[in-house]
Amino acid sequence: MNRRVIAVLVAVLLAVVGAALVINYVRGADARAVADAQPIPVYVASQAVPAGTTLKDALRSELITETTVAASAFPAGALEEIGPDNNALLALSDVQAGEFLMTDRFGTTPTGEKAIEVPPGMVAMSVELSDPARVGQFVTPGTDIAIYATHSIKAVGEDDETKAFNELDIHGTHVLLPEVKVIAMGDTALAAPPAAKDEDKEGEAEANAAPSFLVTVAVTPEDAPRLAHGINQYTLYAGLRGSDVQIDKNSQANDLTVFPQDVADLLSEVQ
Numbered sequence: 001m002n003r004r005v006i007a008v009l010v011a012v013l014l015a016v017v018g019a020a021l022v023i024n025y026v027r028g029a030d031a032r033a034v035a036d037a038q039p040i041p042v043y044v045a046s047q048a049v050p051a052g053t054t055l056k057d058a059l060r061s062e063l064i065t066e067t068t069v070a071a072s073a074f075p076a077g078a079l080e081e082i083g084p085d086n087n088a089l090l091a092l093s094d095v096q097a098g099e100f101l102m103t104d105r106f107g108t109t110p111t112g113e114k115a116i117e118v119p120p121g122m123v124a125m126s127v128e129l130s131d132p133a134r135v136g137q138f139v140t141p142g143t144d145i146a147i148y149a150t151h152s153i154k155a156v157g158e159d160d161e162t163k164a165f166n167e168l169d170i171h172g173t174h175v176l177l178p179e180v181k182v183i184a185m186g187d188t189a190l191a192a193p194p195a196a197k198d199e200d201k202e203g204e205a206e207a208n209a210a211p212s213f214l215v216t217v218a219v220t221p222e223d224a225p226r227l228a229h230g231i232n233q234y235t236l237y238a239g240l241r242g243s244d245v246q247i248d249k250n251s252q253a254n255d256l257t258v259f260p261q262d263v264a265d266l267l268s269e270v271q
Contacts, residue, residue: 038070038071039068039069039070039071040068040069040070040071040074040080041066041067041068041080041081042066042067042068042069042074042075042078042079042080042100042101043064043065043066043067043078043079043082043100043101044064044065044067044098044099044100044101045058045063045064045095045096045097045098045099045100045101046062046063046064046065046097047062047063047097047142048063048094048095048096048097048117048142049063049064049091049094049095049141049142050091050094050117050141050142050183050184051090051091051092051093051094052090052091052184052185053090053091053140053141054087054088054089054090054091055079055082055086055087055088055089055101055106056082056087056088057140057141058091058140058142059082059087060138060140061140061141061142061143062142063141063142064095064101075100075102077102077103077104078100078101078102078103079100079101079102079103079106086106089106089107089108090106090107090108091105091106092105092106092107093105094117117183118183118218119181119183119218121220121221122218122219122220122221123218123219123220123221123224124183124184124216124217124218125216125217125219125224125227125228125231126184126214126215126216126217127147127214127215127216127217127227127231127236127238128213128214128215128231129213129214129215129236129237129238130213138240139182139185139215139238139240140182140185141182141183141184141185142181142182142183143181143182143240143241144179144180144181144182144240144241145179145180145181145182145215145217145238145239145240145241146175146177146178146179146180146238146239146241146247147175147176147177147180147217147227147230147236147237147238147239148173148174148175148176148236148237148238148239149173149174149176149230149234149235149236149237150171150172150173150234150235150236150237151171151172151173151174151233151234151235152169152170152171153170153171153172153254153255154166168255170254170255170256171254171255172252172253172254172255173237173252173253173254174251174252175247175248175249175250175251175252176226176227176230176234176236177219177223177226177227178247178248178249179241179247180217180218180219180223181217181218182215182216182217183216183217183218184214184216185213185214185215185216215238
C-alpha cells in the first residue's frame with residue numbers, strides 16, 4: 001500500500017469522524033433547544049394582591065392567573081403549582097399586577113402591619129357584616145359587591161291612620177350601593193359589643209352572637225355619606241356581583257310588596 005492510498009484512507013476516516021461529531025453536536029443542540037423551550041407553568045398577578053390574601057382566595061378571585069413560560073425564561077423561585085399543600089399560604093407583602101408569584105413571597109404570617117391601598121380618588125370604609133351577609137367566604141379582596149340596606153318604614157303625620165300604619169312596624173330593603181370593590185377583609189368588629197348588665201347576660205350574649213367580619217370597600221366621596229349613614233342606622237347585607245350583571249339602584253322590596261295580603265289584612269284590622 002503506497003502513501004497515496006494511506007493518505008486517502010486517513011482523510012476518509014477523518015471525514016467520517018468529523019461528520020459523526022457534527023451530527024452528535026446538532027442532536028445535542030436540538031435537545032437543549034427543546035428543553036429550553038419546554039413550557040413550565042407559572043402564576044402571574046393579573047391584579048394587585050394585597051398582603052394577607054391567601055393563594056386560594058387570590059386564585060378564586062382571579063387576582064392571579066396561571067400561564068406558561070419557556071424553561072429558559074422561568075424565574076428562579078417562581079410558584080409552579082397551587083394545591084392543598086400551599087393554598088392557605090398568605091401573601092407576606094403586596095404583589096403588584098404583572099409580577100410573577102415567587103414562593104418566598106408567601107407564608108403563614110404576614111411580615112407586618114401595612115396600610116391598605118386605597119384607589120386614587122376613592123375613600124376606604126369598613127362595613128361589619130355577619131358571615132351570611134358577606135356571602136360566606138366568597139367575598140374576598142378584589143371582588144365587586146352590591147350593598148343592600150334594610151330599615152323600618154315610617155309615615156309622617158299625627159292622624160290615626162298614620163299612627164296605625166307605623167304601629168305595623170313595616171320594613172323595607174333598598175339598594176344602598178349597586179357596585180363597590182372590596183379592598184380588604186378582617187374578622188374584628190369596628191366597635192366593642194355593648195356591655196352586659198351582669199356576667200350571665202354577657203356570657204349568653206357571647207354565645208348567641210353571630211360571628212362578624214369587617215369588609216373594607218372603596219367608595220366615591222359622594223357615596224361615602226350614604227354608606228356611613230347605612231352603617232349607623234340600617235342593617236346591611238352584601239351581594240356578590242356576577243359578570244355583566246345590571247343592578248337597578250332604585251330596586252327595593254318591603255313588607256307591603258313581599259307579603260301584600262298579610263299587610264292588607266292587618267290594615268283592615270286596625271281601621
